[in-house]
Amino acid sequence: MYLGLRxxxxxxxxxxYSVDGxxxxxxxxxxxxxxxxxxxxxxxxxxxxxxAEFTLLKGVFVFAGPGSFTGLRIxxxxxxxxxxxLSVPVVGACGDDIWAADCVSRLQRGKNDRVVVPFYGAAPRITQPKK
Incomplete structure (x- = not known):
């Protein structure tokens, strides 16, 4: 089974998802x-x-953005x-409505991003230090 998170x-x-998609x-x-x-x-x-349980998972997929900074990080x-x-592959995808299907397809083909990184969709809004 594949576990997905958004x-x-x-x-x-x-x-x-089943491994059959x-x-x-x-x-x-x-x-x-x-x-x-x-x-x-x-x-x-x-x-x-x-x-199901964690040990039955064969892969993990996650929505990588854009979106909430904190939510994506978590x-x-x-x-x-x-x-x-769990020593299973992880993949991430951005954007549209078919992100989950894209991730499952990639897992089925044996893809592994190793580490998914977030895409925030905008530059960080960092305040200026106070003087």
Missing amino acids: TDSPVVEMYL ERIAFAEWRADRGMAKGLLLHIETFLKTHE GITVANALSYS
């Missing part, structure tokens, strides 16, 4: 400011609900950490 907004999307499950969670604290627990609950960090800890 965390570019306050509503987290979680996907579960069939979508098994989809869930949303209104995370708001609790994303960092609750994401792993919600993923674990999502997997258990669909009779989701991509979790995806990269799961990939590393």
Whole structure:
């Protein structure tokens, strides 16, 4: 199975696909400011609900942007950490409505980004230091 995450907004999307590319499950969670604290627990609950577990995952995919700076950082960090800890590939994609299908296709072809990096869609808005 492949686990997918989209965390570019306050509503987290979680996907579960078979290795054949069939979508098994989809869930949303209104995370708001609790994303960092609750994401792993919600993923674990999502997997258990669909009779899956972390050890059954064959790959992880994640939406890489553009979107919320903090949301993307949290989701991509979790995806990269799961990939590393489970020794499975991770891929990321940006942009349009078919990002999940693109990621699943890449995983099926044996692709691995090793580390997904975020695409924020704009230059950082960093304030000037106070004098």
